[in-house]
Amino acid sequence: MSSQTGKFLKFGSAMALIVLALGYLAYTGVQESKSYYVTIKELRGMGKGAYSKRLRVAGNVQPGSIRRTGTNVNFVLVENDEILNVVYNGTEPPPDTFKDNAQALAEGSFGRDGTFYAKQIQAKCASKYAPQQQASANPSGSTGH
Numbered sequence: 001m002s003s004q005t006g007k008f009l010k011f012g013s014a015m016a017l018i019v020l021a022l023g024y025l026a027y028t029g030v031q032e033s034k035s036y037y038v039t040i041k042e043l044r045g046m047g048k049g050a051y052s053k054r055l056r057v058a059g060n061v062q063p064g065s066i067r068r069t070g071t072n073v074n075f076v077l078v079e080n081d082e083i084l085n086v087v088y089n090g091t092e093p094p095p096d097t098f099k100d101n102a103q104a105l106a107e108g109s110f111g112r113d114g115t116f117y118a119k120q121i122q123a124k125c126a127s128k129y130a131p132q133q134q135a136s137a138n139p140s141g142s143t144g145h
């Protein structure tokens with residue numbers, strides 16, 4: 001085997017190793033960041049599979065259920081007569097729109113104790129995004145002068 005062929009094989013082997021390593025890192029990164037959107041009912045029906053997946057669950061914040069301690073928040077999500085206790089232990093405080101009856105999305109993991117442990121929460125106040133009521137206009141178009 002010539003020295004030229006040996007250099008080519010070493011270079012090719014090194015390149016293949018680098019490509020495989022990058023492929024592995026990309027695959028594991030996608031697996032870690034992947035989250036499944038489920039309803040509260042679907043979450044309860046997932047069985048043991050729910051404990052090992054990163055999940056996103058949405059619902060409305062039950063009025064009177066919000067308990068704040070610094071950036072930690074305990075609250076209850078409600079969706080079609082299904083309730084879910086949520087504990088948020090994030091580094092950021094909840095958004096300003098996070099309040100009673102707000103639509104909320106919690107991302108995190110489901111604990112064996114039946115509590116959802118959120119790393120992130122998003123919320124929007126339903127009334128803030130509702131269309132504004134327009135004042136009734138005079139149908140004849142006259143100004144009444």
